[in-house]
Amino acid sequence: MCAASAGVALTFAFSVGGSAAEMGLASWYGKPFHGQTAASGEAYDAEAFTAAHRTLPFGTSVRVRRVDRGDSVVVRINDRGPYSQNRIIDVSEAAARRLGMTAPGVVKVAVEVMADATPDRDALREAVPHTEFVVQAGSFRNPDNARRMRLALANTYGTARIIVRPKAPGLLCVVVGDGLKEDEAEALAARIRAARKGNAGAYVIRLDLASVQSTD
Secondary structure, three states: OOOOOOOOOOOOOOOOOOOOEEEEEEEHHHHHHHHEEEOOOOEEOOOOOOOEOOOOOOOOOEEEOOOOOEEEEEEEEEEEOOOOOOEEEEEEEEHHHOOOOOOOOOEEEEEEEEOOOOOOOOOOOHHOOOOOEEEEEEEEEEHHOOOOOOHHHHHOOOEEEEOOOOOOOOEEEEEEEEEHHHHHHHHHHHHHHOOOHHHHHOOEEEEOOOOEEEEE
């Protein structure tokens, strides 16, 4: 998270697809948070166009426009924040670069909810057939630790495997589930967190099957 800046957010009513927008200060969060679990349950990806907002539903798409010079970017809400009271949105590092705000850190923006802002998740899954939702239960550098967790989870939940994700080189990720819809994966993650203290941080991720490497 970048350093705080003086200022008071000015807020207006949201509109969908055009006119009035929420206006105030935006900040950004970057690589130190990469891979941490967002409030939506997915992992924060500094290179994805996402953002944190206090109240908008997860999955909502918004256009963030820099007031002083007009640069804009469309981001998807997948986290909660900002926790600084004088800001209205935290954008990812990729979005901050698009807005030219990595150096100043905090800029004044207008945030507008897009028309059809919340996508149909089943339709999205059908449109991207080479992706699936799974539960990431843990990640390890030691292969023996990864294998032990995979076996323990497979004995209880049926399907568990070890993969290497392109955005997490050097880590062996233990994932559970096969061919799940997002709500099914979220329910499984909740079951794992409740049943296993060692997997209290289990969360749902979307896998691009063409880009992951299975190790077992």
